[in-house]
Amino acid sequence: MDHNALQQYDREHIWHPYTSMLNPSPVFPVASAEGVYLTLETGEKLVDGMSSWWTAIHGYNHPQLNQAIHQQVETMAHVMFGGLTHRPAVTLAKKLIDLTTDNLQHVFFADSGSVAVEVSIKMALQYWVAQDRPEKNKLLTVRNGYHGDTFGAMAVCDPVNGMHSMFKNILADHLFVDAPRCDDQSAWKAEYIAQFKQTLAQHQHRIAAVILEPMVQNTGGMRFYCAEYLRQLSQLCQQHHVLLILDEIATGFGRTGTLFAYQQAQIEPDILVLGKALTGGYMTLAATLASTKVAEGISADQHGVLMHGPTFMANPMACAVANASIDLLLASDWKSKVKRIEQQLQGELARCTDVAIVKEVRCKGAIGVVELHQPIDIYWMQPRFVALGVWVRPFNKLVYLMPPYIINPAELKKLTDAIYQVIHEFSDRVH
Ligand SMILES: *Cc1c(COP(=O)(O)O)cnc(C)c1O
Numbered sequence: 001m002d003h004n005a006l007q008q009y010d011r012e013h014i015w016h017p018y019t020s021m022l023n024p025s026p027v028f029p030v031a032s033a034e035g036v037y038l039t040l041e042t043g044e045k046l047v048d049g050m051s052s053w054w055t056a057i058h059g060y061n062h063p064q065l066n067q068a069i070h071q072q073v074e075t076m077a078h079v080m081f082g083g084l085t086h087r088p089a090v091t092l093a094k095k096l097i098d099l100t101t102d103n104l105q106h107v108f109f110a111d112s113g114s115v116a117v118e119v120s121i122k123m124a125l126q127y128w129v130a131q132d133r134p135e136k137n138k139l140l141t142v143r144n145g146y147h148g149d150t151f152g153a154m155a156v157c158d159p160v161n162g163m164h165s166m167f168k169n170i171l172a173d174h175l176f177v178d179a180p181r182c183d184d185q186s187a188w189k190a191e192y193i194a195q196f197k198q199t200l201a202q203h204q205h206r207i208a209a210v211i212l213e214p215m216v217q218n219t220g221g222m223r224f225y226c227a228e229y230l231r232q233l234s235q236l237c238q239q240h241h242v243l244l245i246l247d248e249i250a251t252g253f254g255r256t257g258t259l260f261a262y263q264q265a266q267i268e269p270d271i272l273v274l275g276k277a278l279t280g281g282y283m284t285l286a287a288t289l290a291s292t293k294v295a296e297g298i299s300a301d302q303h304g305v306l307m308h309g310p311t312f313m314a315n316p317m318a319c320a321v322a323n324a325s326i327d328l329l330l331a332s333d334w335k336s337k338v339k340r341i342e343q344q345l346q347g348e349l350a351r352c353t354d355v356a357i358v359k360e361v362r363c364k365g366a367i368g369v370v371e372l373h374q375p376i377d378i379y380w381m382q383p384r385f386v387a388l389g390v391w392v393r394p395f396n397k398l399v400y401l402m403p404p405y406i407i408n409p410a411e412l413k414k415l416t417d418a419i420y421q422v423i424h425e426f427s428d429r430v431h
Helices: 003-013 063-075 087-099 113-130 191-206 227-239 261-265 292-298 316-331 334-354 378-387 409-430
Strands: 030-034 037-040 045-048 104-110 138-142 175-177 207-212 243-247 271-274 286-291 358-364 367-372 398-401
Touching: 045 409, 063 316, 087 104, 087 286, 087 316, 104 113, 104 292, 113 207, 113 243, 113 271, 113 286, 113 292, 138 191, 175 191, 191 207, 191 227, 207 227, 227 243, 227 261, 286 292, 334 358, 334 367, 334 409, 367 409, 378 409, 398 409
Parallel strands: 138 175, 138 207, 207 243, 243 271
Antiparallel strands: 030 037, 037 045, 104 286, 271 286, 358 367, 367 398
16 A cells, blocks of 8 residues: 555544544554654654653653563563563552652552543542442542543543533533632632532532542643642542542643642642553553552452453553653653743743734643634644644644653744744634
């Protein structure tokens, strides 16, 4: 198949994320990826602004990560995790436990972020069943959240853009409050947390856990909020005997400027969910960490076992590359790289506000967001970015960047220039 035939076959037979088989949006065949560049089958080289959805923090085709996979595949590609264990999994569990808050001492390895979120929900529900409080079976969350595409996770995604109406009567019915609306710049007001506080107090007897993304709401709107909200939310959860689940799948491993976003609020979650950048973008792997209180609490009724166990649980190759990725991150000067990216994004994306269709520009860590007043047209916009030699994947009203940490200033400039230009052109088209 030449690349045209490849593209055509794909178009006719393969679903991509959130696409239609009837009128698929354009897809571009990638031949290889190296550093911050994706090389298409057609030979064009694109600067990657997406890190393949938060994951490829060290860039692509990294020699150390490659080596970790090579070594592992020649030792043991996979073994079942029921009744067996292995060095890559134990090493990774220890790393995650050592890097996170002291209360988190127990790890469940899952095969994707969504599954890890399911496991976190199961842990919370099973915990209360074992405490003889089965009526505590609701989750409380904030609007504009995103926690994955499986049914348990979908039920706590934003009810509007998570398409709750389509799955009405099937999704579990949970409690929602407005998304946090404080930012780091302005002074804290008690009213920011008032609705959460009231809902929690009123329904605590039936709430198992609060689940949310710390500091940055990702796919549900690329919104940032202040640490004080998270700090007070955590305190309120403790006061009202409700578990706190933090979904750190997107924010984990340095993206927001701290290794984990929750560290900015100096809190201890009961359950922490990690994924995405965990393997440096190499393989699908996620982890749900639980406190001793939760882990032991699940078994408090003497027969409670955690009811989950995926076939490919703790895949050794995925664990090995996760270990290598974490080592690489910790040995690098990731903090100043992320800071430098933040400053450059702030400096270079600011001018986008000159364009009338731009509502707001915001940056945090290695994340830069340009929010428009109206939804973008992916059929037109995606090929434009490719023509300019960059890989940017906008959605809804958002054009955003989260590049690999290894990106250099010239490469990042190419991304921000392309965004400015494409938004300008889009503005001319829609007016
Ligand atoms: C991506 C993401 C998920 C889902 O992870 P998958 O690996 O796509 O299943 C869940 N929560 C957050 C915050 C995410 O960013």
